[in-house]
Amino acid sequence: MKEWQILLSGSGGQGLGLAGRILATASLHEGLNATQSQSYGARARGGYSESGVVLSSRKIIFPLIEQPNLLLVLTDKAYQKNLNSQTNLVHVVFDSDNVAMSSGQKIYGFPLARWAGELGNEKGVAILSLGVITTLFGLVKSENIEKAIAENLAPTLLKPNLSCFRKGLEVVKCQGLTPINDPA
Amino acid sequence: MLCTVVCQMSRSDPKLALSQEVIVCPARVFLLELIPLDAKNVASAATIAPKGLSPETSRVTLARWHLKNANNVTCVSIVAPTLHWRCVTMTRSRFLQGNEACALGGIAAGALFFAGYPISPATEIAELCSNLLPPKGGIYIQMEDELASLAAVVGASLSGMKAFTATSGPGFSLMQENIGFAIMSEVPCVIVNVQRFGLGTGIATQPGQSDVMAARWGTHGDHSIIALVPASVQECFDLTIEAFNLAERFRSPVVVLIDAIIAHLRETVRIPEQVNKIERIRPSGPIEGFQPYAPEENLVPVLPNYGDEYILRVTGLVHDQYGYSSANPDVGGQLVGRLIDKIELYSHELPEPEYTGPEDPDVVVISYGISARSALSAAQRGGRQGLSIGVLKLKTIWPFPEQAVTRTCARASLVVVVEMNKGQVLREVKAAGITRAIGLNRTDIRVIMPGEIISFVKERCSCAGS
Numbered sequence: 214m215k216e217w218q219i220l221l222s223g224s225g226g227q228g229l230g231l232a233g234r235i236l237a238t239a240s241l242h243e244g245l246n247a248t249q250s251q252s253y254g255a256r257a258r259g260g261y262s263e264s265g266v267v268l269s270s271r272k273i274i275f276p277l278i279e280q281p282n283l284l285l286v287l288t289d290k291a292y293q294k295n296l297n298s299q300t301n302l303v304h305v306v307f308d309s310d311n312v313a314m315s316s317g318q319k320i321y322g323f324p325l326a327r328w329a330g331e332l333g334n335e336k337g338v339a340i341l342s343l344g345v346i347t348t349l350f351g352l353v354k355s356e357n358i359e360k361a362i363a364e365n366l367a368p369t370l371l372k373p374n375l376s377c378f379r380k381g382l383e384v385v386k387c388q389g390l391t392p393i394n395d396p397a
Numbered sequence: 398m399l400c401t402v403v404c405q406m407s408r409s410d411p412k413l414a415l416s417q418e419v420i421v422c423p424a425r426v427f428l429l430e431l432i433p434l435d436a437k438n439v440a441s442a443a444t445i446a447p448k449g450l451s452p453e454t455s456r457v458t459l460a461r462w463h464l465k466n467a468n469n470v471t472c473v474s475i476v477a478p479t480l481h482w483r484c485v486t487m488t489r490s491r492f493l494q495g496n497e498a499c500a501l502g503g504i505a506a507g508a509l510f511f512a513g514y515p516i517s518p519a520t521e522i523a524e525l526c527s528n529l530l531p532p533k534g535g536i537y538i539q540m541e542d543e544l545a546s547l548a549a550v551v552g553a554s555l556s557g558m559k560a561f562t563a564t565s566g567p568g569f570s571l572m573q574e575n576i577g578f579a580i581m582s583e584v585p586c587v588i589v590n591v592q593r594f595g596l597g598t599g600i601a602t603q604p605g606q607s608d609v610m611a612a613r614w615g616t617h618g619d620h621s622i623i624a625l626v627p628a629s630v631q632e633c634f635d636l637t638i639e640a641f642n643l644a645e646r647f648r649s650p651v652v653v654l655i656d657a658i659i660a661h662l663r664e665t666v667r668i669p670e671q672v673n674k675i676e677r678i679r680p681s682g683p684i685e686g687f688q689p690y691a692p693e694e695n696l697v698p699v700l701p702n703y704g705d706e707y708i709l710r711v712t713g714l715v716h717d718q719y720g721y722s723s724a725n726p727d728v729g730g731q732l733v734g735r736l737i738d739k740i741e742l743y744s745h746e747l748p749e750p751e752y753t754g755p756e757d758p759d760v761v762v763i764s765y766g767i768s769a770r771s772a773l774s775a776a777q778r779g780g781r782q783g784l785s786i787g788v789l790k791l792k793t794i795w796p797f798p799e800q801a802v803t804r805t806c807a808r809a810s811l812v813v814v815v816e817m818n819k820g821q822v823l824r825e826v827k828a829a830g831i832t833r834a835i836g837l838n839r840t841d842i843r844v845i846m847p848g849e850i851i852s853f854v855k856e857r858c859s860c861a862g863s
Contacts (some may be wrong), residue, residue: 234492234663237492237663238492239492241492241665246665248662248664249662249663250658251661253657274774274777275768275773276662277630277658277662277767277844279774279846279847279848
C-alpha cells in the first residue's frame with residue numbers, strides 16, 4: 214500500500230477534525246499506521262477548517278499532509294484554498310451543492326451536506342463523507358469505521374452519526390462506483 | 398497490543414550484554430538472540446547507530462531496530478547501560494495528541510502536582526491534568542498567571558512532590574524569574590513550553606521553534622539548564638518522563654520544548670505499565686550541623702523536603718552550604734560554578750541525538766521537533782534521487798550536544814540546520830566548530846516541508862545526484 218495523504222477540508226463545525234480522528238483510529242484497527250492533524254484555534258469555530266490524515270502500512274516519517282492524494286472539499290472556500298493553484302491532486306470528493314468544480318481531475322460530487330441535513334444531522338456531514346470516501350477508495354473496512362465512531366463519540370450521538378456514515382456507504386454502492394484501492 | 402519486553406544486560410560480561418530479548422505478546426513469542434558481533438552485524442549496526450558510538454551501544458541500537466521491525470511488535474526498550482535488568486510491560490497503545498502524551502508522561506513519571514495558566518497551544522496539558530490528577534490524590538491549580546504558576550510548582554517540589562507546569566512563549570517569558578530561582582535553589586521541576594510563533598504574543602496557536610535561546614538564556618545570570626525537544630507524540634511521552642528523571646538526578650528545572658505541530662499532532666503512543674523512574678534521595682545522618690547544600694561527589698546536594706526533621710533554608714540569593722545568604726566572593730564563585738558544572742560535566746547522561754542515514758553522508762541535516770520529521774522524510778526521498786543525506790535529530794538541545802554534532806558533521810561537505818526560527822541552533826553548530834554550516838530557516842508559521850529541504854540541498858550541494 215502506498216501512503217495515503219487525505220485532506221478533509223470545509224468549514225468549522227462540520228466535524229472534520231472528528232472525522233479525521235475516526236478515520237485514523239479505524240485504520241489502526243486494521244494494523245495500519247496513521248497520523249492525524251487538524252486546524253486549531255479560531256478556525257475551528259467557523260471559517261475554513263481542515264483535518265489531515267496520513268495512512269500507511271509502513272512507518273510514517275513525515276506526519277503532515279505535504280501533497281494530498283485524496284481531498285474532500287465541503288465548501289467553496291475550501292475549494293479555492295486547495296484547488297486554485299497548480300496542485301496535482303489525484304482524487305477529489307466534493308459537495309456538489311456548495312462547490313462549483315471546474316477541475317478536470319478525477320472528481321466525485323455528491324450533495325453531502327444536503328443528505329446530512331435530510332437525516333436531521335447537519336453536523337454529521339464529515340462522517341457521511343467518510344462513508345463515501347472509505348467505500349470509494351477502499352481505505353478501511355466499514356465495520357472498523359463504525360467501531361471507531363463508537364470509540365470517539367458519546368453514546369447519545371452514536372445513532373445519528375452511524376446513520377450518516379451508512380448513508381455515505383449506500384450512495385456509493387447504489388451508484389455502482391468501483392472502489393479504487395491505491396493512491397496513484 | 399499486549400506484550401512484554403525483557404532485556405537482560407550484564408556489565409560483568411560484556412559479551413552477554415543484551416544477549417537476549419524476549420518479547421511475549423498474545424499471538425506469538427519472539428526470542429531475539431543477538432548473534433555475536435560479526436562483520437555483518439557490525440555493518441548493519443553501523444547503518445542505524447549514530448557514528449562514533451561504541452559497539453556496545455550499537456548493539457543496543459541494533460536490538461531496538463530488531464524490536465521495531467519485528468512484525469506486530471513495535472515497542473522499543475530504552476536500555477540504560479547502568480542497569481543490569483530492565484523489564485518493560487507494554488499494555489497499551491493509544492492514539493494521542495502530543496499534549497496529551499506529555500501530560501500522561503508527567504503523571505507516569507510520578508508528578509502529582511500541576512499549577513498553570515492555560516494558554517494555547519499548551520492548553521490540553523492543563524486540561525488533562527485537571528481531569529487526571531485529583532482522582533489520583535494529586536493537585537491541579539489554575540493560577541492567576543505564569544509567575545505564580547511556577548512559584549507554586551517550586552513550592553510543591555520543595556515539599557517533596559514531583560511537579561510541573563505547561564505554557565507557551567508569552568507565559569515562558571513570565572516564568573523566567575522563577576526558573577532562575579529554581580536553578581539557584583536547586584529545585585527539581587519540569588516546565589513544558591509548547592512553542593508558538595513569534596515574539597510578544599506572536600500568533601496564538603500557530604507553530605514556531607523560536608524559544609530555543611529563551612530556554613537557554615531567558616533567565617539572567619550565568620547558569621546551565623537542561624532542555625529536551627520531542628519530535629513525535631511518542632517522544633512527548635518519553636521525554637517528559639526523562640525530564641522528570643533528569644530534574645531529580647540533577648536537582649534542577651528541566652524544560653521540555655515542544656512545538657505546536659507536535660503538540661497537536663495525533664500519533665500512536667505505546668504506554669508501558671511501568672516506566673523507569675528516578676525518585677528523590679533524602680538525606681540521612683545527624684540533624685545537628687546538617688549542611689543541605691553540601692554537594693555529593695557528583696556535585697548535586699541531597700536536600701531534605703520542607704517538613705522533614707532537617708532545617709531547609711531556601712533563597713535565591715547566593716548562599717553557603719547551610720543555606721545562609723552570603724556576599725562572600727568565594728562562596729558566590731563556587732556556588733555558580735558548581736551549579737553549572739553539576740550539569741555540564743555530566744551532560745553525557747542526557748538523551749543523545751539520533752543519527753539516521755548513510756555512514757559517510759555528503760550532507761548532514763541537523764534538526765529537531767517537527768522540522769526533524771521533515772528532514773528524515775527528505776533524507777529518505779533524497780536517497781531515492783541519488784542524494785546522500787544523513788539526519789541528526791536532537792533530543793537534548795541544552796546543554797548543546799557539541800561532541801555528537803562535530804563527530805557527525807566531520808566529513809560532510811554540506812551541513813544544514815533546519816529550524817523554524819532565524820538560526821538559533823545554527824549559531825550553536827557554528828560555535829561547536831562547524832563554521833561551514835548553513836541554515837534553512839522559516840519564521841512564518843509554515844512548517845518546513847520535506848520537498849523544501851530537498852530543493853535547498855540540491856541547490857547548494859555540488860555532490861547532489863540528479
